[in-house]
Amino acid sequence: MSELSVNHLLGIKYINEKDINLIFETADHFKEVINRPIKKVPSLRDITIANIFFENSTRTKLSFELAQKRLSADVISFSAAQSSVKKGETLIDTVNNILSMKVDMVVMRHSNPGAAHFLSQNVKASIVNAGDGAHEHPTQALLDSYSIREKLGEVAGKKVVIVGDILHSRVALSNIYALQMQGAEVKVCGPKTLIPKHIESLGVTVEPNLRKALEWCDVANMLRVQNERMDVNFFPSTREYAQQYGLDKTLLDSLNKEIIIMHPGPINRGVEITSDVADSKQSVILNQVENGVAIRMAVIYLLASKIK
């Protein structure tokens, strides 16, 4: 059996298609495990993992914790808000202090792009990037592709549009890398102010009109407007954004085909998608959450098997 080509999961950019397939095949097995009456396997009972979250998170943190516990790893979790980071401790010091408690793996979310990469070069532990600023969020992209594969059979040849705040989104970048690596075609759609300049250099096309984008695609990934990362106004009002780029049931039903609706969460209901779309049968939002645990179990299992 092949193994991952990397010792850390820092971003989709640093892995290859073979790695993605291996993660998916392993996740298939874990998906079966988490649907058993007893949802736990003892594989990682001698591995200790620290979850270090310098940024808020509900889904990702819970999903990682659950994945680790389902694999029987020992888990310590840490949020920056209650920590000595507030007292001025540096990132390397914080992590090295945690590692001296014999931790084998670190799952980190940080607001600075490249934080996970920096850490991987400076500390002795396997690092999993759980989101670094507007850079990458590899496990989210993996679970998104995995959900597409589950629903449509394969990712290759599929048309995916990523709608919304592309500029501030790590989910968008990781998804673009992951989808293209697997042979999907990607468009982005959103207000011009929220589309990064030169995004075409990644091989994606920009479609400013939501209806046209939806008519083209097989899958629409609706991103959240990240108000917390906006220091200036990128669009006139939330209401205007919802009118132009929000997906409602009328628009969805008027399309000439059934498309799949995804959202990485948390949803601003009534802004990027309305409640009836989020809860419709075309939406795979809750499948994404379930798949997230299986994907994270696979990533942690495969990385842990390389710790000697």
Next chain:
Amino acid sequence: MSQKILLTSKEVNIILHRLACQLIEKHLDFSDTILIGIQPRGTFLAERLKDLLEKEYKIPNIALGYLDITFFRDDFRRTNKPLEANRTHIDFIVENKKVVFIDDVLYTGRSIRSALTAIQSFGRPSEIELLVLIDRRFSRHLPIQPDYRGRQVDAINGEKVKVCWTEQDGEDAVYLINK
């Protein structure tokens, strides 16, 4: 590398019939019994036995599942190669059932130890038995012995017992391979 044949296709066939009869002797109509093939190689033997019991001995609806033990093994991170998982397929609860583990070769006993833990994820069986085609004597690491055995073999650690099945390898046979 040299190899010697331990069992021919004809001998395998005779042993399969005997094992099926021994199972019937103990489990009669199999109403409370579940056969579990241990992945990856025990599944062929399990399927053969189910087939024999149903077709030759007219016992209908034998429950058969496949159990993968990869995530329950005790050598995670202790081998050079990563452990490869296989499909687990148990679409019933084993609570209060008589479970028969079926594997091709019993060697150190560690796989069966893992299987004993793994099966607990599907309930608490009333009892668990072990059926193997080949029992390698004198090589156990754990106090585990089969309840039904096809053939007992004395093989030293440098030797490998290879069980071939028509479905996978084109013939039914068992070889002793000198590595």
